[in-house]
Amino acid sequence: MSSRNANGSLIDDNHGTASIEDELSISRWKELKERFGRGWFRFSRNPISIAGGSMVLLVIILALFAPYLTPYPQHAREYTDFSQTFQPPNREHWFGTDEVGRDVFTRVIFGYRISLLMALVVLGISVPFGVMLGLISGYLGGRVETIIMRITDVFLAIPALVMALAICAAFTPTIEKAMLAVASIWWTWHCRLVNGITRSIKMEEFVQASQVNGASPLRIIIKDILPNCASAIIVKVTLDAGFVILVGAGLSFLGLGVQPPKPGLGTMISYGAAHLPTKWWLTVFPSMAIFFLILGFNLLGDGLRDVIAVEAEGI
Amino acid sequence: MEGRMAEPFLVVENLVKHFPIRAGVFQRQIGEVRAVDGVSLQIERGEIFGLVGESGSGKSTVGKTIVRIFRPTSGTIHFMGKDVTERTKRNVDFLTKQTQMVFQDPKSSLNPRRSILSTIEDALIVHRISHNGRNRRMIVADLLKRVELSPTYMYKYPSALSGGQRQRVSIARALAVNPFFIVLDEPTSALDVSVQAKIIRLLQRLQKELQLSYLFISHDLSLVRTIAKRTAVMYVGRIYELAPTEQLFLYPLCPYTRTLISSVPVISKEENRIKPAKQSIGGEVPSPVTPPSGCAFHPRCELADDICRKQLPDLEEVLPGHFTRCHHVEKNMTLDQIKEKSMIKKQGKS
C-alpha cells in the first residue's frame, strides 16, 4: 500500500491527478469565499466599524475624484477674484469664499487630498521600518534587541509635534519636511508594538515546529510571526492615520506645514482665525472637515479592534 | 518487528540542559532551571520508546533538545552514527530532514494565520524537496490522505478544525520530510479519550508502515504502557528507571516508579490488581530550580535513609535491560528476587 518508493519518498501516485486538482481548486475558492464572508459579516455587524469605514471611504472618494466633484477645481491653485471675497455660504459657494475669493468647499475637498497624502507618506515610511525593526529585535533577542529597543526608547521620548517643529524651524518649513520629521519618530511605536507581539509569539509551538523544519530565521519572521502581528498593525495604522493628520494640521496651523496657496486644512484655519467671529465659515468648515476625517479613522480603528477581538474569541 | 536492526539509531549520552534564570535591569543570571541533568538513552530503528514523568521531570525538554529546539548544555547526541551535538549547518540540515516533532497543544502547534497547505508544505520548500507549487499540492494532498483527512482540508485554517484533526495535521507536517525519527510530546493529552484512541491507532499504523522510531513523551502511564516497547521514568531531570515496558509496569523497582503507577486512577479490577502499593509519604513534586540533594525522591520515600540524602544513586543494570537508580535495590538480582521484592507490598484488591 504505502512505503517508501525508489527516492525514499512517501508518495504513492496512482490516482487520476485531474480530478483531484479540480476538487482542490473548488475547495480553495470555497474556503476563500467563506473566510472573506465571515470577516465581512463580523465587520458589518459592528455599527462602529461601519460608521467609521463609511466616513473614511467617503473622504477617500471625495479626495480621489476632487477635480470632478468640486464646483471650482481651479480655486485649489493660485486664483484670485476679489469681487467674490468673503462671501458667506450661499448657493454658488456652499461653504462661502475666502479672503481672495476662492470657494471654500472646493478647497476643503482638495485639502483632504493633502491630509490623506500626508498620512500615506508618513505611515508608508515609518510603519514598514518600525515593523521590520520590531520583528528583528523581537525574534533575535539578546544584544540586538537591547540595542534596538534602547534606541527606540530614546526616540519615543521625543514628542512628534516637537520634533516636527524643531526640524521645520531649523530649515525652511515645507510640508515635505514636516512629514519626514513626523515619520522619523513615528516608527518607534510600531517597533515597540511588533517587538512585544514577536516576543510572545516566539515561544509558541508553531514557531518551534518551523525551527524543527529547518526554516531560517528570516523565513520564520515573515511567514510565521508577521501574519500574527498583522491585525494589531492594521488597527494601529488606522488609528495612527487620524493622529498623523491632526499633527499635520497642527503644523500647518502654526505656519510650518502646508504653505499657501496650497489648500491645507490647518493653514486655512490659521488664516481664517483672524476673521472670527464674523466670517465664521472660514474656520468652521475646515475644522469640521478635519474632525470628520479623524473621527472616521478613530471609529474605524475602534471597530476593527472590536472585530479582531471577537475573532480571537472564536465567536 | 521484522526488518528492525538491533543497532542503536539514536544515542544520547549524559544530556544536560540548564536554563538560566535572569533578573534585574541587566538581566544577570541568578539561578538556573536544571531541566535535564544527565540523561542517557538509546533508541533503536523502528522502536517506540516511552518517556514518562510528571511536571518538572524534564521529559519535554529532552525531546526538544534532541530535535535541537534547545541547544544542549553538555552531553552528546549521535544520530545514525553521526555526532550531531554541535550546531553546524551540516548537522542542522541533516537533522531537520531525519527527525521531526509532534507537539502537545493542538491550539498552539499550528500557526492560526497559515492555511494547512502553507504549514505542511513549509518543510518541502525549506528542504527544496519540490520546486513546483502544483507538485507540492499533490504531496500535501497525499499526506493528508495518509493521516485520514480529506485533501480539501489544505485550504482550511486551524480554527476550522477540531483538536483531533489538528493533531493529524501536525502528524502530516512531521511526515512531510520523510523522517526516520519523530519525537511525540504528549500528542494526545489535549484530546478526548475516543479521539485519542484514533490518533494512537494512526500513529501505530504509520510507525509500522514506515518503520519509524518514536520517542513518545507522556504523563499518561496507561497510554505509554500500551504502545511503548521500552519505557524510561524521569524525575527532576534524571532517569530513575528504564526497562522493557511490560517489565517496568509489572515489576517496578524504583520507589518513585511504584508511587507513580499506584497513583493512576484506573477503571478495571485487573488494573487495580497489578498496581503496587504506594511508597511515598506525600509531599510535593520538586522544582528543577531547587532539586533535592542526593536521590531526588528522598523527601517523599518511605525507604529513604542517610545515604539517599547524601548521594545520588547510579543508574545500574539490575537485570538485562532493566536499569534503576536506588540505593535499596541490589545489582544483579534474579528474576525471582525481583518478583519477590515487588510483590511484597502489592495491593490485593478484590
Add this chain to the structure above:
Amino acid sequence: MNNNMLQIRDLHVHFHVYEGISRVLDGVSLHVLKGERVGLAGETGCGKTITMKSVMGILHIPPATIPRGEILLDGRNVLKLSKKELIRMKGTDISMMFQDPMNALNPVFTVGQQLRDVIRFSGRRLGEKSVLSKKEIYDRAIAVLREVRLPDPERIMSNYSLELSGGMRQRVLIAMDLVNKPKFLIADEPGTALDVTIQAQILDLLKELVKTRRISILLITHNLGVIQEMTERVYIMYAGQIVETSVTASLFEAPKHPYTQGLIASVPRLTGGEIAEGIPGTVPDYTVAPSGCRFHPRCPHAMTVCRSRKPPLIELDRDHEAACYLYGGQNG
C-alpha cells in the same frame, strides 16, 4: 423525594448563535441524593459544563435560554430564584470547585485575606447575630487549612498563591469551598491540572472530607479512572443527552450503551493490550443536531427507530439504565 440534594428534570438549554439555535442540552435529568457521590462523565462538548453552570446559576442568560426544565436544589427551584437568593445560596448551600487551581486564586491577595473574606461573608449571610470576631475568623481559617492537611497553616495564611505549588493551591481551594459548610459540592475536573501523584493525594483528601462532613458531591470529569475511584453512581453524557446511568462498579464491568462501550474500550489500560479503534465520526453540531438519539450517526447498532425518536432511559437492572432501543422501549 426529599432525600434528593439535587434534582435536574428534563433540562433544555439553547444558545442563540450566528448559525441558528444551538440546542446544547436536550432533556437532561439526573439526581444526587443527600450524602451521595455522583459522577457526570462525558467528553468535550457533551454539555456537562453547561449543566454545571446551570445548576450554579452562572449561565449567561442571553445568549443562553432555558426553554424547559427544572433544577431543584434541596427542594428549591434554582431557575426561579431571585438574584439575591441565588447569591445567598452560593458558597453556603452549594459550593463549586473549579478546574484549574493555578488560576482560581487571586494572585494579588494572600491566602489568608481570601480565606478571611470567604468566612466573613458566610457569617453575615447565615444570619448569625454578630459578625465573627477577628480571632474567630482566624481560628476557623486555620482549622480548615489543617483539615485539608496543609502543613504549617499559619505560614500559608500569609503566602500568596504564586508562592504555593499546584497541590497546595488545590488544597487551599478546597478549604475555601468547605469553610462555609456547604451541603453540596460540585467538583469540576478535580486534580486534572495536577501531576498524577498529587492528584492521587487530592482525590484521597476529597474522598475523606466528603465522608466526614457528609457532603453530597457531583463530580464532573472526562477521566473515567477518577469516576471509578471517587463516585458511587455515574451518569454518562453525550451530545446533551444522558445516555447511561448506573452504579459505578457495574458500569465499568458491563457498559450497556454503545457510546459507553466505545468510550470504555478506548481507554488505555495499565495492563497494556490494544486500544480500540475509538468511536468513528465526531460530536455533532448542535445547531443541526441529529434527530432522535443523537448518537445514532456514529452507532454500530443504529436502527430506524433511533433516527425518529429520542430513546427513553430503560431500566436494565437495579440502578442501571441506558437510553438505547437495543434494550426495548420502541413502543414506549
